[in-house]
Amino acid sequence: MLMSFNRLGVIVVVLLFASEAGALNNGLGRLPPMGYNTWNGVQDAVSEDIIRHRAVSMVKSGLRDLGYEYVIVDDGWAIRNATTRRLEPNASAFPSGMKALAQFVHAQGLKFGTYTDRGTKTCAGHPGSYGYERLDAQTFAEWEVDYLKEDNCNAPGGPLNKKTSLEQWSLMRDALNATGRPIFFSVCAGGDTHPFINDLTWYAEPPFGAALGNSWRISADVGAVLGLSWVTARNAMLANANLSRWAGPGGWNDPDMLLTSNPNAWYHITPEQSRTQFSVWALMAAPLIIGGPIANLSAWDFETYSNKEIIDIDQDPLAQQGSALVIDYPLGNHIVWGRHLADGGFAMAFVNCGLLDASITCDAGCWAKTPFATGTVLSVRDLWKHGPATNPTIRVPEPWSIRLGAHGSSQSFKLVANHSSFTPSLLV
Numbered sequence: 507m508l509m510s511f512n513r514l515g516v517i518v519v520v521l522l523f524a525s526e527a528g529a530l531n532n533g534l535g536r537l538p539p540m541g542y543n544t545w546n547g548v549q550d551a552v553s554e555d556i557i558r559h560r561a562v563s564m565v566k567s568g569l570r571d572l573g574y575e576y577v578i579v580d581d582g583w584a585i586r587n588a589t590t591r592r593l594e595p596n597a598s599a600f601p602s603g604m605k606a607l608a609q610f611v612h613a614q615g616l617k618f619g620t621y622t623d624r625g626t627k628t629c630a631g632h633p634g635s636y637g638y639e640r641l642d643a644q645t646f647a648e649w650e651v652d653y654l655k656e657d658n659c660n661a662p663g664g665p666l667n668k669k670t671s672l673e674q675w676s677l678m679r680d681a682l683n684a685t686g687r688p689i690f691f692s693v694c695a696g697g698d699t700h701p702f703i704n705d706l707t708w709y710a711e712p713p714f715g716a717a718l719g720n721s722w723r724i725s726a727d728v729g730a731v732l733g734l735s736w737v738t739a740r741n742a743m744l745a746n747a748n749l750s751r752w753a754g755p756g757g758w759n760d761p762d763m764l765l766t767s768n769p770n771a772w773y774h775i776t777p778e779q780s781r782t783q784f785s786v787w788a789l790m791a792a793p794l795i796i797g798g799p800i801a802n803l804s805a806w807d808f809e810t811y812s813n814k815e816i817i818d819i820d821q822d823p824l825a826q827q828g829s830a831l832v833i834d835y836p837l838g839n840h841i842v843w844g845r846h847l848a849d850g851g852f853a854m855a856f857v858n859c860g861l862l863d864a865s866i867t868c869d870a871g872c873w874a875k876t877p878f879a880t881g882t883v884l885s886v887r888d889l890w891k892h893g894p895a896t897n898p899t900i901r902v903p904e905p906w907s908i909r910l911g912a913h914g915s916s917q918s919f920k921l922v923a924n925h926s927s928f929t930p931s932l933l934v
């Protein structure tokens with residue numbers, strides 16, 4: 507009898523460990539991360555001065571207090587010491603070293619993030635972590651890093667090889683777990699992939715997704731030269747249209763960073779498109795990582811990223827990613843997004859990605875995907891006007907049409923059942 511209890515105990519312990527190994531176990535990312543990343547603004551011309559200035563601006567501007575917490579230095583900082591084999595920052599750009607920089611960022615009440623790659627070299631040709639996962643994870647932990655983005659370039663086996671990509675990212679995941687320091691793990695499947703050809707949505711599903719990281723890219727890079735950046739943002743949005751079941755506390759689909767409308771940033775989109783991107787990213791419960799020069803955000807961009815009503819949608823405690831309620835596949839020009847909220851409300855965004863102005867409609871089929879029963883009268887709040895919408899109430903399932911300009915215009919709303927407008931005739 508005693509023997510069988512012992513055996514049972516051993517089996518339970520083994521099972522517990524089995525479920526822990528092969529899973530990310532850091533307690534982070536209960537809500538989508540928010541912060542700033544250097545890549546879209548300065549590419550690999552990074553330096554500690556840039557990071558210090560960005561951190562200070564995040565505090566002074568009030569963005570930190572709105573929830574933006576990670577300051578992330580992307581590609582371009584690393585060299586590998588030929589003797590110790592450890593990663594070190596390029597000394598001319600980071601003379602104080604990474605630990606001092608992390609501590610400066612922490613002193614601002616922010617968290618410090620950095621970047622590596624699962625391959626032999628990063629996407630911009632700097633040293634990658636392949637073969638050095640344990641040493642690099644220890645180094646990051648010693649530097650007091652809070653967030654690690656690990657990219658997909660120059661990886662043995664190639665960028666789209668499921669077997670080797672899982673093996674290589676798992677090594678870093680387990681090495682980060684082994685440090686004992688909670689480090690948000692951002693799996694960046696985007697590097698070395700093509701925005702128009704490669705499908706990366708499989709990264710959302712086990713054994714990838716939440717088993718591997720706190721966030722995972724589901725599309726190639728958002729951001730391109732020759733004015734093509736909006737096309738890449740739109741592709742990321744379409745890729746994420748039906749991935750909500752894989753996201754939740756601890757792990758998030760990542761459609762990549764936010765593009766500002768600053769024309770001097772390496773990658774940028776129009777002011778209206780950047781507002782659409784921000785709104786839809788919030789409905790998608792996406793990481794809100796601002797790319798682009800945060801120190802001198804235009805008044806427009808600042809207003810975009812500080813819209814508390816949109817941030818609250820992204821950070822809603824129900825933590826349920828939204829989906830496309832209406833979408834004209836295969837083009838994906840006209841989309842209505844919807845997201846359930848913890849207070850019983852529902853967020854909606856109407857988006858026109860087409861080349862022409864269009865009316866986009868939530869019809870009976872669309873209403874059927876919302877939490878509202880037929881006959882419910884809804885109050886409609888415009889999340890950019892910060893007040894009642896032009897159509898301030900609507901009765902389900904009246905068709906609801908919004909007229910939108912071309913190339914990425916949108917309108918975003920929060921709908922709440924207006925119980926005070928219930929009449930006895932609606933209740934029978």
Ligand code: GLA
Nearest residue numbers: 545580581629630696697727
């Ligand atoms: C890839 C990533 C980008 C960025 C660059 C850096 O393209 O997807 O987000 O990190 O590499 O080289």
